[in-house]
Amino acid sequence: MKTHPKIIDRIIDGILQSRTFCIISHIRPDGDCVGSQVGLALALQGLGKRVICWNEDSIPDKYRFLDPDRLIQKPKPGLEFDCVIATDAASLDRVGAVAKCVANRKLFINIDHHESNTR
Numbered sequence: 001m002k003t004h005p006k007i008i009d010r011i012i013d014g015i016l017q018s019r020t021f022c023i024i025s026h027i028r029p030d031g032d033c034v035g036s037q038v039g040l041a042l043a044l045q046g047l048g049k050r051v052i053c054w055n056e057d058s059i060p061d062k063y064r065f066l067d068p069d070r071l072i073q074k075p076k077p078g079l080e081f082d083c084v085i086a087t088d089a090a091s092l093d094r095v096g097a098v099a100k101c102v103a104n105r106k107l108f109i110n111i112d113h114h115e116s117n118t119r
């Protein structure tokens with residue numbers, strides 16, 4: 001896979017150059033959705049970034065332990081971000097109402113493992 005290092009380098013550059021982040025994922029959150037949002041949020045906070053996580057739907061009780069500090073919140077309109085990162089969402093439709101709340105952003109990064117990803 002020759003293109004992979006180039007993409008990861010672009011993601012790293014984009015992250016380093018951004019200060020404010022919103023991490024979004026798919027509606028009806030499951031384990032890989034919650035885990036990828038919280039894990040990435042903690043890593044970015046460790047770099048001194050300002051990070052919020054949004055999901056349209058509440059985290060199911062069985063996955064609550066993955067987000068003990070309740071980093072994942074309901075979306076709010078009217079905010080802007082240097083960088084929005086979608087995790088575990090194969091298309092923009094999958095993030096539901098969150099999509100219109102993150103329209104005001106400089107950079108959008110899509111990190112996902114679904115073969116059906118629409119990019």
Ligand SMILES: [Mn+2]
Pocket residue numbers: 026030031032033088
């Ligand atoms: Mn998922």
